Amino acid sequence: MVAIPSRHKSLVLLTGAVLLQVLLLAVQIKSDTRGSLIRVWTVTAISPFERAGAWCIDGIKNTWHHYFALRDTELKNENLRRQNDQLKLEVNQLQSKAGEADRLAALLNFRDAHKQIPMLAARVIGGSADNSSQVVYLDRGQRDGIERNMAVITPDGVVGKIIAVFSNESQVLLLTDKESGVGAMLADTRVQYPVGGTGAKQLMLKYVPNDDPVNLGDKVVTSGMDRIYPKDLPVGTITQIKPGMPFKEVTVKPAAAFDHLEDVIVLLTMQPLAPRNEPEAQAPANAAKPLPPPAAQQ
């Protein structure tokens, strides 16, 4: 056996280590696995410290706000904020359908369908150790019923989707990540375009032809066509439009506050929101609840 000179040993070790990791990359890409043991062990090991860190920071913030700042005022504000958040979620879902009389039946059915979807509150306990990717970790996992590709939202708007689940934690790919996307549409015209992340704070409305009418300030909502996010959830507002070839460059400011993500909601369902038929072509008994006849509504 040929002995490796000592001065080359480190070079051989370097080559071996790099090749091993290239093989590891190849295996992951081929089998599309994300839940390798190393990842599970590391997340499981570090998440208690992340929870403790989040708890400590919250404790310090709460101590400051409740004892050193205006105590009563802060408590009242917090209660009002909580109520406001709940109302915002309901108002946002209803507001986008106002003024559309011929779609009232679909709107009522949609509201009923959303009331049946189970939801779970979760807290953001940590972020990615890689500053180029936009992921966060939640303190809920498999034991709470969370699965991959579940939607994550806040009362303000869409946040992202679950991409990895561990026992007690889960990983969320934020909408602002370069690899993220959502089926969306303009709230007013109902024309559908996909929205994608850019890696920065803004989103992009994609594949908008140059002659399509798009205006600054237009609201963008989910279309429901991606079977992940329910329809009519706020995605953002158009803040910049530039002509381009072959499509316009449309920038969207996200509705959700990604700089201050603390508490989110996970939609605990994988059931697709099937595209609805028009009211005249309403499906048989196993469809969503039909509207009551006009006489019954008075």
Place this chain on the structure above:
Amino acid sequence: MNDTFDIRSAETHIEVYKFRMGTVVIVTALALFLQAMFPIHLPRLNVLDLPLLITIYFALSRRNPSTGLLLGMVIGLLQDSLSKTPLGVFGISKTIIGYVASSIGARLDTEHPAARLALIALFFGLHQGIVVLIHRVLLAQPEPWFTTGLGIAAAVNAFVGVLLFILLDKLRKT
């Protein structure tokens, strides 16, 4: 004599610094923990790459290429496992950085702050270059080679790294 870079001859003894037991493990864990907390609680510090700074510091201090590359590999894989990137992206880049840093540390005396500043900026750029190369060649993802943000990040990491290294010097065994 220029005392910023002190080139020693082969016969001259290069000082290898040792650390108290558990120091490397605790410092590495703390760096990863803080790096995961930055995006949520201190978004402005998200430009820092603490695991990379730790890799460079211990590689320069130990001055053993084998130890440097293994430490870089472990730190990189742990960082990958806390990100959405596939395992191996930061593993490969930090393996190479660990090797190069410890090789340079074995030949140059890099205790001077100016030397450390230059080396950290250089290693940061090299690290980003390797990551972009991996994304482009192995993952088929188009990534820009250089952006203004990366340039600013290199400068910030170099400056913070010099201060961090001064703190970590206190953990050396005397």
